[in-house]
Amino acid sequence: MFRLCKLSYSTVTTALKRFKIKDVVNGEAVSQNGWIQGWVQSIRKHKNFMFVDIVDGTSLNPLQVVLPSHMFNSQLQNGAAVSANGTFVETDLNVNKIEMVCEEIQVVGPCDPETYPFLKHTPHDMQHLRSYPHLRMRRTSMINAFKLRNQLEMLFHEFFQNEGFTHVHTPIITLSDCEGAGELFSIKSDTSTNTDMENSENHFFNKPAYLTVSGQMHLEACAMSLGSVYTLSPVFRAEHGISRKHLSEFRMLEVEVAFTQDLHEILDLIEDSIKFCIERVQSVPLKKFDDGYKDIPPQHHKAVKNATCSNYVRIPYSEALEILQKNSHKLTTAAPVWGDDFNTDQESFLVKHFGLTPVFIINFPKVAKPFYMYANNDNNTVAAVDLIFPFCGEICGGSLREHRLELLQDSLRTSGLNEKDYEWYLDLRRFGSAPHGGYGLGFDRLVHFLLGTRNIKDAVPFPRTPHSCPL
Amino acid sequence: MFRLCKLSYSTVTTALKRFKIKDVVNGEAVSQNGWIQGWVQSIRKHKNFMFVDIVDGTSLNPLQVVLPSHMFNSQLQNGAAVSANGTFVETDLNVNKIEMVCEEIQVVGPCDPETYPFLKHTPHDMQHLRSYPHLRMRRTSMINAFKLRNQLEMLFHEFFQNEGFTHVHTPIITLSDCEGAGELFSIKSDTSTNTDMENSENHFFNKPAYLTVSGQMHLEACAMSLGSVYTLSPVFRAEHGISRKHLSEFRMLEVEVAFTQDLHEILDLIEDSIKFCIERVQSVPLKKFDDGYKDIPPQHHKAVKNATCSNYVRIPYSEALEILQKNSHKLTTAAPVWGDDFNTDQESFLVKHFGLTPVFIINFPKVAKPFYMYANNDNNTVAAVDLIFPFCGEICGGSLREHRLELLQDSLRTSGLNEKDYEWYLDLRRFGSAPHGGYGLGFDRLVHFLLGTRNIKDAVPFPRTPHSCPL
Numbered sequence: 035m036f037r038l039c040k041l042s043y044s045t046v047t048t049a050l051k052r053f054k055i056k057d058v059v060n061g062e063a064v065s066q067n068g069w070i071q072g073w074v075q076s077i078r079k080h081k082n083f084m085f086v087d088i089v090d091g092t093s094l095n096p097l098q099v100v101l102p103s104h105m106f107n108s109q110l111q112n113g114a115a116v117s118a119n120g121t122f123v124e125t126d127l128n129v130n131k132i133e134m135v136c137e138e139i140q141v142v143g144p145c146d147p148e149t150y151p152f153l154k155h156t157p158h159d160m161q162h163l164r165s166y167p168h169l170r171m172r173r174t175s176m177i178n179a180f181k182l183r184n185q186l187e188m189l190f191h192e193f194f195q196n197e198g199f200t201h202v203h204t205p206i207i208t209l210s211d212c213e214g215a216g217e218l219f220s221i222k223s224d225t226s227t228n229t230d231m232e233n234s235e236n237h238f239f240n241k242p243a244y245l246t247v248s249g250q251m252h253l254e255a256c257a258m259s260l261g262s263v264y265t266l267s268p269v270f271r272a273e274h275g276i277s278r279k280h281l282s283e284f285r286m287l288e289v290e291v292a293f294t295q296d297l298h299e300i301l302d303l304i305e306d307s308i309k310f311c312i313e314r315v316q317s318v319p320l321k322k323f324d325d326g327y328k329d330i331p332p333q334h335h336k337a338v339k340n341a342t343c344s345n346y347v348r349i350p351y352s353e354a355l356e357i358l359q360k361n362s363h364k365l366t367t368a369a370p371v372w373g374d375d376f377n378t379d380q381e382s383f384l385v386k387h388f389g390l391t392p393v394f395i396i397n398f399p400k401v402a403k404p405f406y407m408y409a410n411n412d413n414n415t416v417a418a419v420d421l422i423f424p425f426c427g428e429i430c431g432g433s434l435r436e437h438r439l440e441l442l443q444d445s446l447r448t449s450g451l452n453e454k455d456y457e458w459y460l461d462l463r464r465f466g467s468a469p470h471g472g473y474g475l476g477f478d479r480l481v482h483f484l485l486g487t488r489n490i491k492d493a494v495p496f497p498r499t500p501h502s503c504p505l
Numbered sequence: 506m507f508r509l510c511k512l513s514y515s516t517v518t519t520a521l522k523r524f525k526i527k528d529v530v531n532g533e534a535v536s537q538n539g540w541i542q543g544w545v546q547s548i549r550k551h552k553n554f555m556f557v558d559i560v561d562g563t564s565l566n567p568l569q570v571v572l573p574s575h576m577f578n579s580q581l582q583n584g585a586a587v588s589a590n591g592t593f594v595e596t597d598l599n600v601n602k603i604e605m606v607c608e609e610i611q612v613v614g615p616c617d618p619e620t621y622p623f624l625k626h627t628p629h630d631m632q633h634l635r636s637y638p639h640l641r642m643r644r645t646s647m648i649n650a651f652k653l654r655n656q657l658e659m660l661f662h663e664f665f666q667n668e669g670f671t672h673v674h675t676p677i678i679t680l681s682d683c684e685g686a687g688e689l690f691s692i693k694s695d696t697s698t699n700t701d702m703e704n705s706e707n708h709f710f711n712k713p714a715y716l717t718v719s720g721q722m723h724l725e726a727c728a729m730s731l732g733s734v735y736t737l738s739p740v741f742r743a744e745h746g747i748s749r750k751h752l753s754e755f756r757m758l759e760v761e762v763a764f765t766q767d768l769h770e771i772l773d774l775i776e777d778s779i780k781f782c783i784e785r786v787q788s789v790p791l792k793k794f795d796d797g798y799k800d801i802p803p804q805h806h807k808a809v810k811n812a813t814c815s816n817y818v819r820i821p822y823s824e825a826l827e828i829l830q831k832n833s834h835k836l837t838t839a840a841p842v843w844g845d846d847f848n849t850d851q852e853s854f855l856v857k858h859f860g861l862t863p864v865f866i867i868n869f870p871k872v873a874k875p876f877y878m879y880a881n882n883d884n885n886t887v888a889a890v891d892l893i894f895p896f897c898g899e900i901c902g903g904s905l906r907e908h909r910l911e912l913l914q915d916s917l918r919t920s921g922l923n924e925k926d927y928e929w930y931l932d933l934r935r936f937g938s939a940p941h942g943g944y945g946l947g948f949d950r951l952v953h954f955l956l957g958t959r960n961i962k963d964a965v966p967f968p969r970t971p972h973s974c975p976l
Binding site: 054056072073091114115146150167168172180181183187191195198201202204205207208216218219220224238241252255256257258259263272282292293437459461462464468469494498500502504505 | 527543614615617639643652673675692709726732734763937938939940973
């Protein structure tokens with residue numbers, strides 16, 4: 035189909051076939067002549083010959099290229115872009131069982147070892163890498179993180195498409211603060227008049243507009259027609275606190291299902307989709323990475339295994355509260371009382387209490403949750419769920435949505451919100467309202483959990499956090 | 506795997522199996538008892554019985570439910586959410602060849618025909634639908650548009666994943682104006698101090714930050730490690746002009762390939778990927794839609810066929826210029842001179858000139874294009890490409906990127922840009938620079954083209970345009 039690799043252009047030679055390293059290490063090129071292009075990952079010199087490891091982004095395992103010492107030149111350095119041609123041969127001497135006996139190597143783009151910020155053979159800590167956001171993706175640790183993100187995203191699509199869901203693009207620019215937490219970024223056009231923002235014509239969209247904190251309400255509108263919908267979209271929170279688990283811009287997988295009125299169906303969907311994906315991720319042994327993986331918690335593998343194979347714990351808020359109150363002496367903060375949302379330490383305690391298995395907490399006090407959640411019959415709790423994961427905390431939150439018009443109107447009033455701002459949302463209940471529910475899953479948090487890195491910034495290509503947006 | 510449809514909860518009965526309409530019309534439920542849930546699309550009353558068409562978002566074809574007249578109640582109206590159980594039987598009387606003989610039907614969410622903005626059986630024009638952005642997706646025309654978007658997106662993923670590309674999440678919040686056109690939205694946190702924006706601490710990110718106009722430069726950083734990368738991400742343009750082809754927020758498919766130095770490889774990739782996707786889209790005959798499709802240009806089918814099966818025209822800018830100059834008497838605007846970018850009318854003329862086949866224009870004058878494009882040997886043109894489609898105009902733009910450090914620095918200076926702002930981008934050429942190229946394709950434009958709608962707003966779930974961001 036796509037002719038890129040079949041064309042005969044070359045910087046080295048036009049007569050030879052070009053291979054991707056992925057295909058070479060898969061054995062496709064054995065005993066053939068051909069050429070590859072990529073970046074030098076390491077060089078090991080011996081008396082009469084040298085080994086040059088080359089990566090091209092298609093495989094985590096580099097290709098070992100063997101060349102006679104006289105072919106060395108001073109530009110052949112770690113990080114340089116090269117073209118090499120030669121013969122692919124089988125060998126017992128490296129992990130790939132294939133190497134190239136090189137006939138010609140050419141440096142396409144040199145890399146000065148004096149100014150390149152990453153030293154040969156030296157593991158760097160993650161913080162050092164973060165100070166070079168445009169270059170750090172050249173380290174194997176980061177290539178692994180980005181490949182994992184890609185795999186995980188495609189697996190989520192596979193799961194939801196197989197189940198008949200429609201992927202919808204919810205808007206980034208919006209007028210509403212879905213969560214009501216007020217942690218909004220507002221936007222304006224630089225060509226607007228700034229002086230009189232009270233005048234609607236001075237706003238690009240005639241009204242103040244914001245970056246979305248959640249696509250949920252728009253997704254609900256779509257679910258009332260497409261039935262089952264999801265989106266994997268950027269969302270934004272202007273929280274000032276800095277933690278190793280928070281980003282100002284992150285990707286959230288949001289899901290909405292019409293005609294469901296049992297919260298456990300939502301729990302099943304969350305659990306099944308996560309297990310489907312993480313079972314299939316081609317995990318790479320972490321010890322192979324070059325950077326900063328000494329931070330990985332020793333129980334990381336157990337936690338990942340539990341998230342894959344165990345039944346997730348399901349407990350009501352009231353029961354979780356009781357556990358925390360009974361164990362208050364083991365908590366670093368005061369035990370919560372009815373109505374409190376649990377903090378990081380308390381969540382972490384619960385997960386450990388259940389042996390590092392993910393924990394669903396359901397049926398939260400109405401006062402602890404946003405207005406749109408379905409009121410349970412007890413008149414005190416809502417059909418909400420938080421999913422707590424080891425190490426990364428809350429990874430997912432959802433609920434049945436209040437689909438009964440009058441109850442939703444009551445809830446808006448009780449929450450002190452202006453009904454007029456939600457007229458369109460109330461329309462979804464005025465016309466063909468169906469019981470429905472959904473959730474949002476922090477995509478970056480799940481990558482962060484699977485990688486076992488200490489900071490979520492190392493799970494994301496270009497992290498944005500308060501006071502930090504380097505490029 | 507996912508247990509949602511297998512659980513035995515029901516509003517009607519717990520003993521019966523629940524079916525999706527997609528599976529019913531596929532024949533999976535024939536001769537079985539079961540129940541379905543969805544929304545009433547139309548009702549046709551006869552003397553002793555009535556036909557109720559029900560949709561649930563899983564199939565464009567509704568399920569015909571037959572019930573005796575006595576089961577009619579006043580809540581059974583167009584748009585109502587219902588649960589129905591009965592027997593699925595074969596029939597020759599409708600397109601699906603399957604209908605339900607209904608035993609019980611229950612209105613879950615009524616829909617008052619007096620206040621519901623869409624009339625039964627009446628086609629509405631697209632503009633009327635647009636005034637109800639939260640409800641219009643209940644019309645078959647919109648369901649079709651959203652299903653098409655979903656299909657097209659999954660097909661692009663399939664194509665690029667098969668070719669070994671990695672999907673990368675480029676950032677939405679950024680400091681740089683990649684295209685240099687200055688059509689930026691700036692963002693601020695509402696909790697920041699607004700009075701003194703000169704002071705860096707008053708900015709949430711310490712510096713003025715913007716919504717991205719293109720992920721290209723970040724994608725280039727990733728390509729220098731992962732080789733072949735792409736992203737399907739929201740981008741933003743604060744252009745004030747309103748046209749039927751422009752949105753303030755849109756999705757762009759952006760692609761970047763390392764180790765390519767022939768522009769025709771980029772053209773191949775664009776053409777192959779578009780053809781792969783649109784060949785496989787399960788197109789639905791447009792005449793079946795309920796709304797506003799009288800606007801579809803008569804030659805729409807020919808244009809879609811050409812985009813699928815013909816070889817796209819490839820001509821240099823100089824040749825396109827000559828054609829336009831020779832035919833200046835047929836143009837509504839003055840003929841362009843060397844250095845001009847072509848306007849909509851001129852692009853449209855070229856496409857018609859070549860029989861409604863997509864046209865690649867390559868090798869533009871350097872002065873007409875941004876600084877980062879690869880300078881050709883003639884010292885006058887750059888290795889750039891625009892792809893022009895019938896009806897929707899420019900759908901795609903790309904280039905080889907200038908990978909030679911000195912030439913890129915020269916180009917920055919000539920463009921009057923500050924080299925300091927691009928230090929990180931120049932680093933990509935300082936360390937292991939590889940020849941590379943890429944492009945951006947307007948995803949919404951392609952949906953718009955395939956649908957044949959007059960306005961791009963009808964190809965997008967929640968369109969944002971100047972002065973318009975209704976929810």
